[in-house]
Amino acid sequence: MSFNSSKPITTFFFIVIILALSLTSVFSFSVDLDQSLTYIWPLPAQFTSGNETLSVDPELSLALSGNGGRSRIVKEAFDRYKAIIFKQTSSRASVYKLLRGMRSGYDITKLSIIVHSDSEELQLGVDESYNLLVVKNSDHSIIGEATIEANTVYGALRGLETFSQLCSFDFETKSVQVYKAPWYIQDKPRFAFRGLMLDTSRHYQPVNVIKEIIESMSYAKLNVLHWHIIDEESFPLEVPSYPKLWQGAYTKWERYTVDDAYEIVSFAKMRGINVMAEVDVPGHAESWGAGYPDLWPSPTCREPLDVAKNFTFDVITGILADMRKIFPFELFHLGGDEVHTDCWNSTPHVKQWLQDHNMTTKEAYRYFVLRAQEIAISKNWTPVNWEETFNAFAKKLDPRTVVHNWLGPGVCPKAVAKGFRCIYSNQGVWYLDHLDVPWDNTYTAEPLEGIDEVSQQELVIGGEVCMWSETADSSNVQQTIWPRAAAAAERLWSRREAISSENITLTALPRFHYFRCLLNRRGVQAAPVTNFFARQPPTGPGSCYVQ
């Protein structure tokens, strides 16, 4: 079979669903959330389920077709998910298969994946929609037992994740089963930008820990890793143009080579996740001066970076030129937050420069931000700034700027009213280092709160939970991220109406428990759901599913 990539994917599935309906008599629609508690996280846009239980062959095969039919991204994802799905069917599975095969065989022996486009470009707004059908095999059927159809390989990845969540190991029969089949799911994300920020400056995270975080993001269908690589405490990244910069690393072992960064970007792309790098200027940059003390206005004024020297902007240009080769994502974060310019005024040569240029320190802050934006834009990047730059000089900001909210609610409404795009990260609910925020506050936070015009709503490209790492290192970062990041992930993926029930204790909490335990099973150290403080240990013995 071959498909035209421009054909809406619903057409094929419309035919399929009619066929499925005609092949099974137990098909029951259940769109009512209370009845169809599905344990899929995040909740798909549309789905129907039935009452059949289907068994899945541990030697499940892949039939990949369409213009994207040779995609290594999909093939490797299939192998990953197969390992996840059949983790508990041990090496003895073939014995069971033999026993079982003599009796009846499996209901699902093949997963067909149809990818319409052969483009693997991963940019903001890439089509992540997919349709998934899981139906009992029948000799009369022309369609596969399990089929994912997507316009892009990234839609196929999202479909694979959902398929893996439909599969569960049955301890009685020792086989993987899909309950409530047939399933027909039509799914797509609500927001294009569904991010997690990771700070690797306050604590260094080894590359494989970052990979584990990326892998876990894919389970919740998050799609942007905002990598806050550098901050005032340490500069772990190798910058070939200015090789002394990573002398600002804590130790010679707590560093990322250029190859490490490439590896992270590549690993993320294989999971449909973009990496948005950040170079936070002019504040939060003290560590830069460890290698190049000239970047400090003076030994006692170590940040913000020296606005008076061209060298400062040469270094920024060099860093961005080196990073542009590594990070293909169109968005690049330039920070701009928490800039305390007092000591500029008390540093003689900077004070002189301010006088010469007839600038206040506030104006110099603006000058710095805009000059950094120009450098990023010249490298074909869209600049992202923390909201302070918008709050301070919205009119002067490049109109392409994406405003990154964090200080509180109400900023995205102002930003989109002025025509800027916005990312929602209200710290009161979406800062993961705020350990006193319970899961339901994270869950009910709404990026479109206070924005009624559709045209303005469309400027909110999504949201991001932020993992500032002052008290998070490799020992506890995953349990600080999860499960609350998943609460935000459903907010960003699922339809607003479907997840805005009055009683989320009934509609979301059991699924949330289930997803947390799924993360644990997959080796992600997600903390108990309902502890008052995030990442607290369980309070006593008990099942994962109620803690």
Added chain:
Amino acid sequence: MSFNSSKPITTFFFIVIILALSLTSVFSFSVDLDQSLTYIWPLPAQFTSGNETLSVDPELSLALSGNGGRSRIVKEAFDRYKAIIFKQTSSRASVYKLLRGMRSGYDITKLSIIVHSDSEELQLGVDESYNLLVVKNSDHSIIGEATIEANTVYGALRGLETFSQLCSFDFETKSVQVYKAPWYIQDKPRFAFRGLMLDTSRHYQPVNVIKEIIESMSYAKLNVLHWHIIDEESFPLEVPSYPKLWQGAYTKWERYTVDDAYEIVSFAKMRGINVMAEVDVPGHAESWGAGYPDLWPSPTCREPLDVAKNFTFDVITGILADMRKIFPFELFHLGGDEVHTDCWNSTPHVKQWLQDHNMTTKEAYRYFVLRAQEIAISKNWTPVNWEETFNAFAKKLDPRTVVHNWLGPGVCPKAVAKGFRCIYSNQGVWYLDHLDVPWDNTYTAEPLEGIDEVSQQELVIGGEVCMWSETADSSNVQQTIWPRAAAAAERLWSRREAISSENITLTALPRFHYFRCLLNRRGVQAAPVTNFFARQPPTGPGSCYVQ
């Protein structure tokens, strides 16, 4: 080359070391601990190092010889360690190799492993000694650049771990290097039994989490996983003879199949780790009655198990028969701790039985323990009991019993004085759930404290740190285990004199920091070393190496 497996491994290495000495002029002996801070954990029995830096080829090859030269255990371990050692030399390593190769080539391109015995039997006291030589390649040398010699495959595994700890990634040259070469290490463990207990009843741990724990144990050269599978809260294990037992699991998902248990034993063996299973009777067994309520004396007296019914011992016999197929280790733990027999007396049929048999409840407890021991012994197991059985009726205990200390210090001295073997787990220092025990108390705890006679010292087979899981689940178990388990691991592996310095802040703490960061790099969530409470988050930004 072929070697006689009965030949002491020192002979070969004696020749080697002479050769090595004649080949290098920079060889410097440095047995003084202060000078030779080696960052190897646990500290090897004997070692010398020099002043050379050697580069290691990312395509390091394995030359495996001796009677154990076809061992899959060693081959797979080599592959695992190669992945660990070269984790940071990315896919671009071959480019560097090309560049480097044109210049000079690598110093170490081959690891020779000589295993004298072809036996892969893994039992208490298996020979884990090894010699390791790492020396610059020379055309004049008849020996390999890096050589491990061991009597058994398990000694080879320990040597591989040490070799991996000598290798570190250099961020400037982007290559793996061995500092302070040449290295000559002669190593063997001080105790045969170096255990970690894991409780999977208070919280279920998925199989892959257990595997991660086992893997991490091998990094610290621990060699026994004491699997406290079942307790009063849940009965997760499948028992084919009594298939309703795992109805005592928290949920249908929080279970271990027989295959899972096989898988865990096999995974552990590949890492030189025995699995000592525990069936804790007659206390701590309430969950048994979920499937078989007859095991409860009455609905209001749910433990200890019903001493008055033969059915109770039939079930124990069935469980042990099923488990014997899975667990080949000669030691089997029968619990016996914290048995509160009051409600036996208030249950009419048990009270009657006690009268009929002219027993007090204390005597019935003894009767139960001894009958369970007989069952285990009949299955060719050596019984292990928590110390209460020794404290209560030492004279009646089977002399083969291994006494497992936990209540405090001073028990092993009493046990060995009476001719029993003993495992040291003094809860004040080696219970990992005691979060207020700082690392140095764990480190300085001495299993032979109070035992002066060599013949009695030899009865202390080792020690074990215990991870009771009331407040430890998949989200935090690793950070509760590590790094303190490593403090005990060095105590159990290394020579007492070598690690009994007055000033462990100088001799051990820097190495301990380093090992904790090594665990983090390898994906183990070891908590900061010096936090007052174990598993607390870091208190602020900083390097892994000082937290």
